[in-house]
Amino acid sequence: MNSFGHIIRLTSFGESHGKAIGGVLDGFPAGIVIDTEFVQQYLDRRKPGQSELTTARREEDTVQLLSGIFENMSTGSPIAFLIPNADQRSGDYDALKDVYRPSHADYTYEKKYGLRDHRGGGRSSARETAVRVAAGALVIHWLKRQGIHFYAYVKQVYTISVPVPYGELELENVYASPVRCPHPETALRMEEAILQAKAEGDSLGGIIELVIRNVPAGLGSPVYAKLHAALGAALLSVNAVKGVEFGSGFSSVQYKGSELNDAFYATDEGAVKTRTNHSGGIQGGISNGEDIVVRIAFKPTATIARKQATVDAAGNNTEIEAAGRHDPCVLPRAVPIIEAMAALVIADHLLLNRTAKNTWNI
Amino acid sequence: MNSFGHIIRLTSFGESHGKAIGGVLDGFPAGIVIDTEFVQQYLDRRKPGQSELTTARREEDTVQLLSGIFENMSTGSPIAFLIPNADQRSGDYDALKDVYRPSHADYTYEKKYGLRDHRGGGRSSARETAVRVAAGALVIHWLKRQGIHFYAYVKQVYTISVPVPYGELELENVYASPVRCPHPETALRMEEAILQAKAEGDSLGGIIELVIRNVPAGLGSPVYAKLHAALGAALLSVNAVKGVEFGSGFSSVQYKGSELNDAFYATDEGAVKTRTNHSGGIQGGISNGEDIVVRIAFKPTATIARKQATVDAAGNNTEIEAAGRHDPCVLPRAVPIIEAMAALVIADHLLLNRTAKNTWNI
Amino acid sequence: MNSFGHIIRLTSFGESHGKAIGGVLDGFPAGIVIDTEFVQQYLDRRKPGQSELTTARREEDTVQLLSGIFENMSTGSPIAFLIPNADQRSGDYDALKDVYRPSHADYTYEKKYGLRDHRGGGRSSARETAVRVAAGALVIHWLKRQGIHFYAYVKQVYTISVPVPYGELELENVYASPVRCPHPETALRMEEAILQAKAEGDSLGGIIELVIRNVPAGLGSPVYAKLHAALGAALLSVNAVKGVEFGSGFSSVQYKGSELNDAFYATDEGAVKTRTNHSGGIQGGISNGEDIVVRIAFKPTATIARKQATVDAAGNNTEIEAAGRHDPCVLPRAVPIIEAMAALVIADHLLLNRTAKNTWNI
């Protein structure tokens, strides 16, 4: 259950406090130019310690590509990569050995496996997401050259929300903002709120909006493998995500069909477009060529620097005060993770679609 | 891409206007009592034509179990079943042959496959969900005997919402209400709104809340196969769903970590429980034994009896006025579909969990 | 575990003595011409009761195509089909309820599932192979139009073997022979041997040779999904098969590398060919464009009309004398099964290959 995807398939491994984390990206087509620098730069966007807004844990997160590439070209063989763990203060976690952190995976993990590696949460650590970002970077670089672009940005932190639709934002500039919000005034207020929560030993959640541009019409499937079901699973699998919505999403319920349907029209060039995009680029589970739009809700980080009531492994009521170094708000670092997961899904469905029709193209 | 699940795996087939729809449920363990009457009764809960609130299309939806059962017991062989299509007025769809209905799958379907069966939308018809309900009924009956219960209900239609939390509702009585809302006053207002939309040739969406009780702690997986990612994909694959959220969901973002964490406590009997359930029964992707709580947003039915702007297959701007008979609001009939999909996911993960630990039990 | 294939995926259901058997063929590309008569005619090649050589069990084996086809064209939706069971003399099997037939699946089936449907062996009946033939016929018809041909024939029955290599046989005429051997003299001797075994209440095994022509070079995969591993699994899953070998197979061991290597040469037209074909058309797990050649060993039918020592369900030593009507030699009816399984594998890998290279073809 540590693999993801059908044709393009990422298998991930490694714990937060082991020697390394890493992944194997299988099914990546042969003959695609690989830019290893791009992969490292993209991974750096998730790196901790980039600003005061994130955890003080230091990880260089240097990715080592081990296989599947020959003379800067993909060979069709699995692309394996390692990200060594540098800053392993396992000692920080000794106090957590026999106690369950509230709203963490400690208790549930132990129920599933009968035991657990308490140092940093084992596989439930968000550190695993570096693997997704490295793999996603390979795919993002490929699809960018095909004109498909993935833009995620922080739309809301706590109660502070970007007041304009994404069409009015410069999505190319998201990463210029430390909080990954391309609306400068709002970004400033978000940063203040995060720093204040940090000062209070507390944490904040928020909403990331994802926009995917130039996805060709026809991706997805009409029944179980609807494109938004695949994207939804991918995004819900990111740590701290508690909800996803597509297009008008939950607000759809406040409209009538006559208000919400997206009327088609033909452009002068003969392209089929929709006047509105309440569908969020997906109709009947299949992309229609419009922007794919998703919003993803993150709960506040579970780890806080405050005393909390909990239970120990022996079943006694007790209290806990978290050690370890954690993000007061995960959203800034989650932006590339969201883009990466979306890219893996889109690439997978692009390849699946090559088998959908009777083109005799072996 | 017409199969769903890992160990328990449903494969679905059939179009709205073909001879029959049906499914094959593989991986259902041997030795489980099968109650074929329960399956039919459960399927009847989704049947059209039960009240004025639903489509006038008549389908008896009689399920024929073909295999995998011997002397009222599952044999471990695949359980196949057919639901013949009775009321096929394909003629209703002739007008749709060369035109794309707005916010339907007509256009995207054709982009994917290069052709389409225009009679009722082919596989994108919600009729396919009868297959899910029949398969789900087999699983629901099994899990009920193990004490696991699936309750979905209509929490909101348009702007009309149940004003109390689910804990104050009698979830056992959902199906006594035609609109599948166990809060009588709200149900009445919902019904009025639906009938009014129907009279206006319009349609409404809404929110279904799903509560799963007595799921053992330990189901799910810490990375890609998080239990809520699996449930999310299952529920997003239901027609007209545009969003899902777990526990506090999107409203989580308005709270701080110190407010939202679910404190653990030990009961006098030694059980580990949480004081609150903002997590919605899933922590770190794994069930914690509390109620699993999900809300699912449905957009208004795309088919409306009004003139709409669209494009025809030749690429010309045109107008369409839908024929065919459709539900003004899909939520009442979607309640058993939501329960069925959730049950298939939970059963699958129950079986997967048998392989997670070193119990020497071949 | 009742599905087979990756992109093109067959799910099979039904027991020998239930209402029907059938299958769902998913992933069949849209836009391919379907010839339903061809499917029935091909299925007829496996039908029992065609000659004295086969079981007296009567099954019309009329296939009903239920979905996935519109105006004689595949739509990309799953193609489901039913084959009703006509001649169910379940009573024949009453004597077998509490006793295990030697070299049958009765005992092992019960060990796996804890119970069994004793009427005809449940899923372990060779009747299930009709499903494979029906699905295979859809694929064979498609690939034939692309120039890929599947020829299986009975090369050996008991000790009677075709004395010439397949290149000297008219493989197009296999089905003109009741025993499915295109070497008339040998066919005659085989038929005599089978009739004699039948008269003696005994059974015979043999070898089928499979030749696949015009498979393009490049199908398969270099590691686990080697093309011959995929074909091997498919063919070993056919009832009574005890061995498979490719190209020179087991006899390879009697040669040195210098004798067995297949030298390449370039034709005047620039095609790359091999002088010999000891590799059987597959090198390093990937097709090289030469004929794919496989030999498949079948044991004699386990059911014989003789008294045999065995054990009953209570664990007592006892004797059994088979009732039921069975083939004295399964090979004649197995020929289309072998072709069908091979075709499903080749089609699957043809589609998989569309994703292997960087052709930007969505």
Next chain:
Amino acid sequence: MNSFGHIIRLTSFGESHGKAIGGVLDGFPAGIVIDTEFVQQYLDRRKPGQSELTTARREEDTVQLLSGIFENMSTGSPIAFLIPNADQRSGDYDALKDVYRPSHADYTYEKKYGLRDHRGGGRSSARETAVRVAAGALVIHWLKRQGIHFYAYVKQVYTISVPVPYGELELENVYASPVRCPHPETALRMEEAILQAKAEGDSLGGIIELVIRNVPAGLGSPVYAKLHAALGAALLSVNAVKGVEFGSGFSSVQYKGSELNDAFYATDEGAVKTRTNHSGGIQGGISNGEDIVVRIAFKPTATIARKQATVDAAGNNTEIEAAGRHDPCVLPRAVPIIEAMAALVIADHLLLNRTAKNTWNI
């Protein structure tokens, strides 16, 4: 297509001449004692350069376990491991850049992927099998403690064959023989034949017999996932294998049903056994508790130190004389590979079987 297995799933990566090869073993249950020394010792059994019989290529093949283990216990997380490539004389392969070695994967690989890493064959190198052995060792160690044992040995090299059935051999002593044949006289003759072939710049093939003891009855599946189909695919995926047979295999065809059926009998202790084991421990695709017996045919190594006719990448007829260092006979080093692949299959089916019956064991 670089993953293998259902519940226990090995994903493999790396080329012969890259930085490292390695694997990820997912689905290994939590709570199993891991003996890292055993893994290294087992891997050493495949190591090149152990005797004159094998290639002179030096590889330390030191396995580094990276994840999934905590305090010598499996945690349920994926177990990743690396085997660095030490002796990479890529220069040896320069001459092969533009020419196809006969009966190698060079030509087919290029047809599949459109390009190839010519240094050592990329993924088609037998070096990849070290990954299988390391993963298999983890499983073999686990199952050994449960009483299940895997014994492979070299039964035949060229025309030199062990003259007695395996029951008369000391299978525990296979690895005491450099050629991995536990029949000392035959072993000596095999070694002489291999050294002579080596001296002549030639190569030899042979047969490995695999015996698996104490597999519980009930593993496998009655249709596509027959236990011998799964084993067959696993074994056919090993480099140079051209055939597999189970129990009496190809020789079954020379017997009548009355001669070949395995009569059941009950022991005094109430166990059900068979008098003979022509079935090779598998009946109807499911294990019956008897020894599982498989024979695997290996062709002679394709690489020989002789001039051979071939074609270059430009399509010209040419000649080749192999550089690189290779085994004159792969069988001695293939013995642990065969055991490893078999163990991965058996473990997978042991876990799958935990979901087959209605034992309420979450």
